[in-house]
Amino acid sequence: MEYLVTIDEFHGPLDLLLYLIKEAKIDIDRINVSEITQQYLDYIRAMEDLNLEIASEYLVMAAYLIYIKSRMMLPKGNLDGEKIDYEENPEEHLKRRLKLYKLFKDIIPYFQEQEAERENFLTKIPSDLSDELKIETKDFLLQDVDIYDLLSAYNRVLKRFSLHKPLKTKIKPQTITIDERINELSELFRNRKRLTFMEIFTDNITKEFIVVTFMAILELTKHHYIRLRQDALFQDIFIEYIEEEMREAHG
Amino acid sequence: MDRTQLLAALEGLLYVAGDEGFTKEELANILEISSKEVEELVEAYIELCTDEVRGITVINTAGHYRMATKKEYIDLFRKVYTGNKKRLSTAALEVIAIVAYKQPITRAEIEDIRGTNSENVIRKLVAMSFIKEVGRLDTPGKPILYGTTNDFLDYFNLSSLDELPELADDVEKEVDEEKDLFDSMTKIKITE
């Protein structure tokens, strides 16, 4: 029999024992403590041979297993004297500890499923309505909160942060065509007949966006949809929308 | 407000509250209807959200109704919101499970069940606000008693602790019955 494991794969001696029992494919109720003890000790010895640090709790368990084993080898009643009548036999005690521990180990997949399930539902940060509702500063007082509410608030924010962080990096600069830009500009002129050159460059300006906008302006000028005007050198350039009925005259 | 307005008001309220959500009682208070009616109203709203044209729904975690995106489009939303990929470690889940079922519980009791030192895991879970001090045991040293928090319920998509599945009950019953004995055994171990 050969197995490849490391001590940090286990969360303590009970975990290691459960692993050995599972490997041996037997019920906790039916384990032969002598056999399990041997495997457990082999494991610990191999660790020692490799000069690995073993948490003392693993050694305590080893001693306990040896105690159970030796006790079983002696004629009943001799080791504990009269105590045996009312005190649980250590082998049974160990089995029960294993069963109790296994109860929680077995429920872990449920928690993992629930953890994954919750991640399917995204929620948003609460909206700030303090402006709309004109809430007074004095009403802004905190009530019944303690330092752990503060910690919880911090954790909530952290969780949200990791939710939002990639947003900016994930979005590639949008490529925009001249036609699309012409449409956008036409939309703009529907509401305002006169705009300055700077006003049509809104947020997220990229070099590409400027070039496309420039081409769109030239295109619109060419077709007499707009007129460009600059009163003096380095002054604002005005873009004026030409009303439909006026276009004929220019055309 | 009539039914239509109540549904609209509910949607408006849940939108603003976002991840904070509202309890049944809070909604009853705001909308001036009974808790029972709130329940029915939320049910009706969730029913409306089953329409394929809708991308949101309402979940109930930690006793709070929270508006949330629908599961069906999570892959698309993940393109923008990658979320918290970090899952809890097995050790952390072991401790969480023990606290969830055995609360209030001391560190010594947790370590007894796990058979291993659990100080760091407990510290981490307290720092993540999944468990917290809920009192002290009246024994020498006044050990801290731990219990789960609302953040725990929300993280595991639970509306309340009642939703936890039962542990394999035959073993637990046995364990409970013999708990006194178990306790006396561990005490002996400690004094050794």
Place this chain on the structure above:
Amino acid sequence: MDRTQLLAALEGLLYVAGDEGFTKEELANILEISSKEVEELVEAYIELCTDEVRGITVINTAGHYRMATKKEYIDLFRKVYTGNKKRLSTAALEVIAIVAYKQPITRAEIEDIRGTNSENVIRKLVAMSFIKEVGRLDTPGKPILYGTTNDFLDYFNLSSLDELPELADDVEKEVDEEKDLFDSMTKIKITE
């Protein structure tokens, strides 16, 4: 995606984005449709929201589409806040928590961490003297650096900032240092 799916996806996306919203270009990119189609889609969504049973709609401000509660239901929130003051403090608590743990910190950094505009909340917290200006950052615009005050310590019953509960990351860092001992372990082979 077909039209129905696009509408549902749009609703989910706009919900999660909340007050931040999305630009037409961002939505076009995520949904893999043209800006023109996004416009039409949003129009169609707004049309759906005109149904009286709906309490939310979409507004377009500063080039961003944002989901918002219909005006007629905003007033309900007055009741939320007068009925339960604790609720009002969520945003405040978040900002105080960030300042407490990350001070000195600028408004931009706070907003980056919270993922939302926090000017209002910061202003109110300064007025309440929970936080205050503790210096200026030596970068263009010389942004204000915020820190917590003695009133903050008093309020939370702390004698100093050292008493703040530790954060999960700090526990992890410390435990990782210990864990290095274990990580150096090689796989061992046990042969019988």
